[in-house]
Amino acid sequence: MKTIIIGGGLAGLYAAYRLQKAGQDYLLLEASDHFGGRASGWAISETNELELGATWVWKDFNPTLFELLDELGLTYFDHPAGATIYDSKVEGKSILNRPYSAGQRLVGGMPQLIKALVKRLNPHKLHLNQAVSQVTLKGKLLVTTADQQFVGDRLFLAIPPRLAAQRINFQPSLPDDVMSDWSEQETWMAPHAKLIYHFDRPFWRKQGLTGDVISDAGPMFEIHDISDEAGQFGALFGFSSLSPDERSQLTDQEQLEAGLVQLEGYFGSDIRKYLKASLLKDWTQDTFLATEADKLAKGHQFKSAQAVASGAWKYQLRGIASEFSPSYPGYLAGALEATDLAL
Ligand SMILES: Cc1cc2nc3c(=O)[nH]c(=O)nc-3n(C[C@H](O)[C@H](O)[C@H](O)COP(=O)(O)OP(=O)(O)OC[C@H]3O[C@@H](n4cnc5c(N)ncnc54)[C@H](O)[C@@H]3O)c2cc1C
Numbered sequence: 001m002k003t004i005i006i007g008g009g010l011a012g013l014y015a016a017y018r019l020q021k022a023g024q025d026y027l028l029l030e031a032s033d034h035f036g037g038r039a040s041g042w043a044i045s046e047t048n049e050l051e052l053g054a055t056w057v058w059k060d061f062n063p064t065l066f067e068l069l070d071e072l073g074l075t076y077f078d079h080p081a082g083a084t085i086y087d088s089k090v091e092g093k094s095i096l097n098r099p100y101s102a103g104q105r106l107v108g109g110m111p112q113l114i115k116a117l118v119k120r121l122n123p124h125k126l127h128l129n130q131a132v133s134q135v136t137l138k139g140k141l142l143v144t145t146a147d148q149q150f151v152g153d154r155l156f157l158a159i160p161p162r163l164a165a166q167r168i169n170f171q172p173s174l175p176d177d178v179m180s181d182w183s184e185q186e187t188w189m190a191p192h193a194k195l196i197y198h199f200d201r202p203f204w205r206k207q208g209l210t211g212d213v214i215s216d217a218g219p220m221f222e223i224h225d226i227s228d229e230a231g232q233f234g235a236l237f238g239f240s241s242l243s244p245d246e247r248s249q250l251t252d253q254e255q256l257e258a259g260l261v262q263l264e265g266y267f268g269s270d271i272r273k274y275l276k277a278s279l280l281k282d283w284t285q286d287t288f289l290a291t292e293a294d295k296l297a298k299g300h301q302f303k304s305a306q307a308v309a310s311g312a313w314k315y316q317l318r319g320i321a322s323e324f325s326p327s328y329p330g331y332l333a334g335a336l337e338a339t340d341l342a343l
Helices: 010-021 063-071 111-120 161-167 176-184 203-207 244-248 252-267 332-342
Strands: 002-006 025-029 041-043 049-051 076-078 084-088 092-096 104-106 134-138 140-144 149-152 154-157 169-171 193-199 213-215 220-225 234-240 275-282 317-319
Touching (some): 010 111, 025 149, 049 193, 161 176, 203 252, 317 332
Parallel strands (some): 002 025, 002 154, 084 213, 134 169, 154 317
Antiparallel strands (some): 041 049, 076 104, 084 092, 134 140, 193 275, 213 220
16 A cells, blocks of 8 residues: 655654555655755754754653654753743843743754654655645545656645645545635644844853743744754744734845844844854745745644545545644644554
């Protein structure tokens, strides 16, 4: 039996890894020119990537994920705890020893998890630049992209349910209840933008600060240290406080400069001396991950999408992306749980 996996983020790659280990046939189709999806990174050296998306894992909360990290030989460290800056419009700035509970980070950055999986998979089974537009069930499964057709027996949908409902034409159609459930399911974090600053050292640590900031006063509402553990390079990222519409009125450079001014206010003007590069990742601009509806999304919904459809697709389709997970919808751990349930 051949499984066709649509999507090359964590869920799709983990499914491929598990199928390969079990000696089963598979094929993975990824729309973009890289693997990783919402766990992609910005490479700053051969061994380090700064997270564009997922940053933390939580040891107490995600046991299966930590088993996988161990199996792949990946190592991790605790997010630094200590003095966090609280910046309030009403009360001004204060430094409190009340750390943001942020779990663990991977040595080399979260994209190391993606790289480790890709490295173990048969490259002939992985296809980049193949955006699936149609899937047809006629006894066999036919999966169509712009320039190719692939034949298999069952489908693992490793893309967010809302994208699947909007971008893929299912023949025969999916039941109405599935289409409306999937369309309503927010793609977690898709409305957000990250401003990422790479410094040659984490100079804020010398000031006794963790680099973490919680603010309702600046252009970034949460700022975190994403330097390596030993402090051989420095990096901070902040989530933009602006709405997707407000962001679309500004250039990346304008947003990054406003963020830098905010950082100067917390860590001093030396910050410019240490700055090596900066980058803005606005997930609403990522056509393979966000839809127009995601520009309006609010917060995290703790509801998972229906992973199994009734009717014609009942036996040959399983949703395995994170949003299909019953326990951790939206999180990395959810991508593993939804996949494990489908296998
Ligand atoms: C800014 C941000 C911060 C986050 N922080 C955390 C965190 O700290 N901890 C945590 O646990 N989680 C976090 N998350 C969530 C986490 O990244 C996701 O839960 C996880 O990466 C989802 O993996 P996935 O494989 O299910 O889906 P995705 O990563 O969304 O992968 C889907 C893949 O499908 C591809 N695709 C889309 N359409 C098609 C098509 N038609 N044909 C073929 N391929 C297609 C996409 O290009 C993409 O590669 C964060 C996410 C973001 C964006």
